[in-house]
Amino acid sequence: MEPFIRNDQYNFIKNQTQILINGYTSVNDQAVLRALKSLVLEKVMNLFDEPSEEQNQLLAPLVDVKDKDLAEAFLAELKPFVIPFAKVTQQTVKKLFPKAKKLKAPLLNDEELKEITYLGWDDKGSQKKFIVARLKDKMVGLQGTFKPINKKGICALCNKFEEVGMFLSETKGVAQGTYTKRGNYICQDSQKCNQNISSLDKLTDFIDRAKGRA
Numbered sequence: 001m002e003p004f005i006r007n008d009q010y011n012f013i014k015n016q017t018q019i020l021i022n023g024y025t026s027v028n029d030q031a032v033l034r035a036l037k038s039l040v041l042e043k044v045m046n047l048f049d050e051p052s053e054e055q056n057q058l059l060a061p062l063v064d065v066k067d068k069d070l071a072e073a074f075l076a077e078l079k080p081f082v083i084p085f086a087k088v089t090q091q092t093v094k095k096l097f098p099k100a101k102k103l104k105a106p107l108l109n110d111e112e113l114k115e116i117t118y119l120g121w122d123d124k125g126s127q128k129k130f131i132v133a134r135l136k137d138k139m140v141g142l143q144g145t146f147k148p149i150n151k152k153g154i155c156a157l158c159n160k161f162e163e164v165g166m167f168l169s170e171t172k173g174v175a176q177g178t179y180t181k182r183g184n185y186i187c188q189d190s191q192k193c194n195q196n197i198s199s200l201d202k203l204t205d206f207i208d209r210a211k212g213r214a
Contacts, residue, residue: 001054003083007117009047010075010082012198016040016062017071024066037063084113086139088132096132096141105132117197118157120190122146129167131190135204142210144169148188156184156206158196163188171212182210 005013023036041063045051051059058081065071088105097103106121118133129146132139148165155162168183184206187193197203 001052001058001081003081004048004051004055005078005082006200007082007085007115007194008197008200010078011195012047013044013059013062013078014071014075015198016044017065017074020062020065021067021071079114082114084110085116085119086134087113088119088139092132092139093141096139097130097143100126100128100130100143103130105130116191116194117200118190118194118203120193129186129190131207133203133207135200135207140207142169142207144183144210146186149185153185155187155193155196157186157203158193158198159202160187160193160196162192162196167210169210171210180212182212184209 020037020040023033027033027036041060044059044062045056048055058078061074061077065074085108087108090104093100093103093105100123102125103123105119108116108119118131120129120131122129127145128143131142133142134140145168146165147168148163151163152161153164154160155164156167164185165188166183167186168181170181186206187196
């Protein structure tokens with residue numbers, strides 16, 4: 001069976017295992033637990049369009065998760081079927097960021113590529129943060145200045161309460177020679193942000209707004 005689970009979907013499933021664990025530690029009513037298991041499984045199955053029988057069989061044991069050990073075992077079974085993020089080569093960087101000379105993206109191994117929904121890194125030379133994401137089967141690049149604020153806030157990408165900074169991007173305005181700046185708070189640590197992302201919605205919206213498409 002080919003990999004079919006995106007990283008954000010894997011994170012969503014991981015969150016659902018925690019919901020089950022919390023249920024078993026706080027609820028004694030078996031009817032309530034059965035309803036919870038049914039709801040959690042339904043949410044996970046709805047992540048995929050017409051899952052195959054093999055995929056159903058892989059995901060079905062979710063309902064047996066009752067504690068941390070069972071959750072870890074279940075998630076370990078899913079991990080080989082997570083789709084790795086596409087490798088970002090130097091050619092990809094040049095295409096997405098043609099004006100950023102000598103820019104190099106971090107090199108990730110196959111396992112690390114399975115743990116990201118987007119690739120984000122800081123370039124100390126230009127004091128900018130660069131983001132590469134795959135949206136609607138197309139690689140998209142976004143760059144902007146990034147200034148940590150040394151406190152926690154809600155990240156516009158993962159929607160979690162983390163150490164954030166101000167990401168400020170610039171796009172061409174309607175009038176010739178004018179530019180529009182758009183800023184928002186995002187995680188300072190892109191790796192942590194990727195661990196938190198459980199949906200593409202916020203990421204897609206952020207990139208569309210930063211590029212002036214929304």
